[in-house]
Amino acid sequence: MADTAQAQELVYLVTGGCGFLGEHVVRMLLQREPRLHELRVFDLHLGPWLEELQTGPVQVTAIQGDVTQAHEVAAAVAGAHVVIHTAGLVDVFGRASSETIHEVNVQGTQNVIDACVQTGTQFLVYTSSMEVVGPNIKGHPFYRGDEDTPYEAVHKHPYPRSKALAEQLVLEANGRKVRGGRPLVTCALRPTGIYGEGHQIMRDIFYQGQRLGGRLFRAIPASVEHGRVYVGNVAWMHVLVARELQQRGALMGGQAYFCYDSSPYKSYEDFNMEILGPCGLRLVGTRPLLPYWLLMFLAVLNALLQWLLRPLLLYAPLLNPYTLAMANTTFTVSTNKAQRHFGYEPLFSWEDSRTRTIGWVRAMDGSAP
Ligand SMILES: NC(=O)C1=CN([C@@H]2O[C@H](COP(=O)(O)OP(=O)(O)OC[C@H]3O[C@@H](n4cnc5c(N)ncnc54)[C@H](O)[C@@H]3O)[C@@H](O)[C@H]2O)C=CC1
Numbered sequence: 001m002a003d004t005a006q007a008q009e010l011v012y013l014v015t016g017g018c019g020f021l022g023e024h025v026v027r028m029l030l031q032r033e034p035r036l037h038e039l040r041v042f043d044l045h046l047g048p049w050l051e052e053l054q055t056g057p058v059q060v061t062a063i064q065g066d067v068t069q070a071h072e073v074a075a076a077v078a079g080a081h082v083v084i085h086t087a088g089l090v091d092v093f094g095r096a097s098s099e100t101i102h103e104v105n106v107q108g109t110q111n112v113i114d115a116c117v118q119t120g121t122q123f124l125v126y127t128s129s130m131e132v133v134g135p136n137i138k139g140h141p142f143y144r145g146d147e148d149t150p151y152e153a154v155h156k157h158p159y160p161r162s163k164a165l166a167e168q169l170v171l172e173a174n175g176r177k178v179r180g181g182r183p184l185v186t187c188a189l190r191p192t193g194i195y196g197e198g199h200q201i202m203r204d205i206f207y208q209g210q211r212l213g214g215r216l217f218r219a220i221p222a223s224v225e226h227g228r229v230y231v232g233n234v235a236w237m238h239v240l241v242a243r244e245l246q247q248r249g250a251l252m253g254g255q256a257y258f259c260y261d262s263s264p265y266k267s268y269e270d271f272n273m274e275i276l277g278p279c280g281l282r283l284v285g286t287r288p289l290l291p292y293w294l295l296m297f298l299a300v301l302n303a304l305l306q307w308l309l310r311p312l313l314l315y316a317p318l319l320n321p322y323t324l325a326m327a328n329t330t331f332t333v334s335t336n337k338a339q340r341h342f343g344y345e346p347l348f349s350w351e352d353s354r355t356r357t358i359g360w361v362r363a364m365d366g367s368a369p
């Protein structure tokens with residue numbers, strides 16, 4: 001828990017605080033933000049684990065609410081010094097409509113900005129995504145790029161489009177006068193594919209491998225590199241950026257930072273095997289077992305089935321044309337902007353990150369649904 005020797009005076013609000021990343025941000029704040037007095041956790045669905053946090057020195061306030069409802073957001077933001085806005089609809093599988101994705105990710109973010117302005121909250125950290133840059137639908141590689149690397153960002157899919165619009169809103173709001181006359185200071189963090197304890201897709205792939213007798217079948221060439229970052233480091237970066245934004249607003253305000261750490265550059269499947277291999281799974285094939293054209297055919301078929309079945313049931317498999325294109329396009333970042341601007345160093349080494357994630361997967365063994 002926080003070092004109580006320092007004055008505990010700050011009120012933080014974490015939207016989406018019960019999600020995969022949000023929970024790590026909440027726990028990290030309690031461990032590493034000594035000036036915290038109250039931590040508000042705002043989410044559509046509150047987690048039972050919040051109960052166990054109520055016994056520490058920091059007042060943890062659970063708020064069940066919806067970011068699309070401006071009045072609920074304003075009530076939660078009022079009196080907060082800092083807002084960390086991680087709430088979002090993460091959907092590249094066609095579970096939600098594009099209207100709903102826009103409503104939550106774009107309108108929800110606008111509501112958070114408006115609430116800061118109306119109530120006088122000065123610091124806003126937004127969880128953006130690497131997807132605001134790419135990969136684009138043309139399959140252009142982004143190889144070890146940084147925040148200034150030119151790239152043709154083309155957003156056809158509702159999720160990346162919504163994240164790009166929301167990020168733009170946040171960054172453009174930097175400098176707006178909030179109630180009381182001070183300027184709003186904002187910035188955006190762009191994680192690559194996050195992994196770690198609580199990662200739903202890793203869980204699904206693990207169970208799928210178990211159902212297939214401990215095997216997974218290679219679908220993506222090993223030569224494609226996909227950026228990944230450990231959830232603990234993403235959480236740490238949020239905590240640090242929120243703290244430093246209060247001191248270095250002139251430098252950091254209006255900036256976007258990729259979230260990175262020392263996780264290795266590998267294909268999506270080869271990276272997953274770094275975790276799932278020690279948990280008893282094997283990746284079959286050194287090359288994709290099916291040719292790309294056949295995978296694309298299956299992906300299009302899945303999309304068609306999704307559309308046909310929609311009136312009856314929700315069919316949303318991992319494979320669709322968008323996820324296939326993503327998994328097949330190299331997108332890796334190599335940057336030190338966060339280190340230069342606010343002294344970020346990953347808190348967890350790759351070995352720690354891997355060990356922690358393996359421990360979490362192993363604990364699920366035998367509990368397949
Ligand atoms: N998972 C990943 O690999 C990456 C995620 N991100 C971003 O990180 C953020 C968190 O993502 P995850 O933790 O992975 O997703 P998640 O789905 O686990 O967490 C999102 C949280 O937001 C909450 N939420 C959704 N709609 C809401 C609404 N209308 N009002 C209030 N709360 C709402 C959900 O209940 C959930 O707890 C998102 O903004 C996402 O775009 C960015 C890059 C990569």
Ligand SMILES: CC(C)CCC[C@@H](C)[C@H]1CC[C@H]2[C@@H]3[C@H](O)CC4=CC(=O)CC[C@]4(C)[C@H]3CC[C@]12C
Nearest residue numbers: 090092129131192193219268318319323326327
């Ligand atoms: C069956 C296929 C051959 C393999 C499917 C893999 C996909 C499910 C995942 C490949 C790339 C992932 C995305 C990527 O890590 C970037 C992301 C950023 C975000 O902001 C949200 C999550 C995601 C879209 C992530 C989702 C799963 C993949 C598409």
